[in-house]
Amino acid sequence: MAYSSRSSQRAALLAGAVAIAGLLTACGSHDVHSTPQKVSGTAGPATETSEGSASSATSAASTPGDGKSSSAPEAATSSATGTGTKPGSSGSRCHTSELRASVGRDNPGAGQENFPVVLTNESARTCTLRGFPGAAFVNASGSQLGPDPRRESGSPATVTLKPGQSAWAGLTFSNPEVSGAHTGTPTALLITPPDERDPLKVMWTAGPVPVSGNSSSVFLTMFSPGTGA
Structure with a gap:
């Protein structure tokens, strides 16, 4: 149990x-x-x-x-x-948007055609130009006629432009009838201020220019004060 x-x-x-x-x-x-x-x-x-x-x-x-x-x-x-410089600043380079371009009267001599390329400061500030302009002859469709202009030798100088003042550079080429160069008749001249990208367009009314062949070069001088008149 x-x-x-x-x-x-x-x-x-x-x-x-x-x-x-x-x-x-x-x-x-x-x-x-x-x-x-x-x-x-x-x-x-x-x-x-x-x-x-x-x-x-x-x-x-x-x-x-x-x-x-x-x-x-x-x-x-x-x-x-050409608006990189602050408005109201002075002493800096002139921008395309601040300038007006024109071509002065021909001053021929010794078989040469000589035109002053003029840039006028239309802004409200003081600005400067130094060196050579860019230049190109173009036809009605905007195509360039002839090679880029060649640059004359020399030492660049800074040109100070107050509002309304101008600077000029010489554009020179041999008369095609004298040199025998092949010609083209541009409708406009494009002018680009130094160190700028956008050109200013001026109607060209001075007739044929050399575009190829012997003595077809177009030359540019550096900017100087005034209008070259």
Whole structure:
């Protein structure tokens, strides 16, 4: 009987152990089920981080783009329109947009045709010209006639132009009837101030100019004060 009692106690203990194990197993399975919920719960912050990264990348991409669009075109526009110098400043070079171009009367001599190319300061500030102008004869379609003019030798001097003042450079070529050079008749002369890109257009009414063959070169001198008249 004592043995049976002990057996009964052991059976009861075993049953209790099984019950406890069942409870522990149930708790364990609940934790496993909660793990995906926890991962799912962190998906929100992960998505926010991704959105933040995308936003930062967009910001980084647009910032250089904005910087490029605000500075590079401004520099380009400044260079193209001749407005790089702040209004009201003085002593800096004259820009194309501040000048008016004209061609003076021919002063022929010894088979040469000599024209003063004149630039007049039409701005409200003092500016300077130094060196040679750019020049090109063009036809009605805008195509250049003949090669680029050649430059006479000499030492450049800075010409200071107050508002309304002018500077001139000599444009010289041999008379085609004397030199025998092949000619073309331009409709305009493009004149570009020193260190500028945009030219000024002056209608050409002085007839044919040499464009090829012997003695076809056109020469330019450096700017001097005045109109060359």
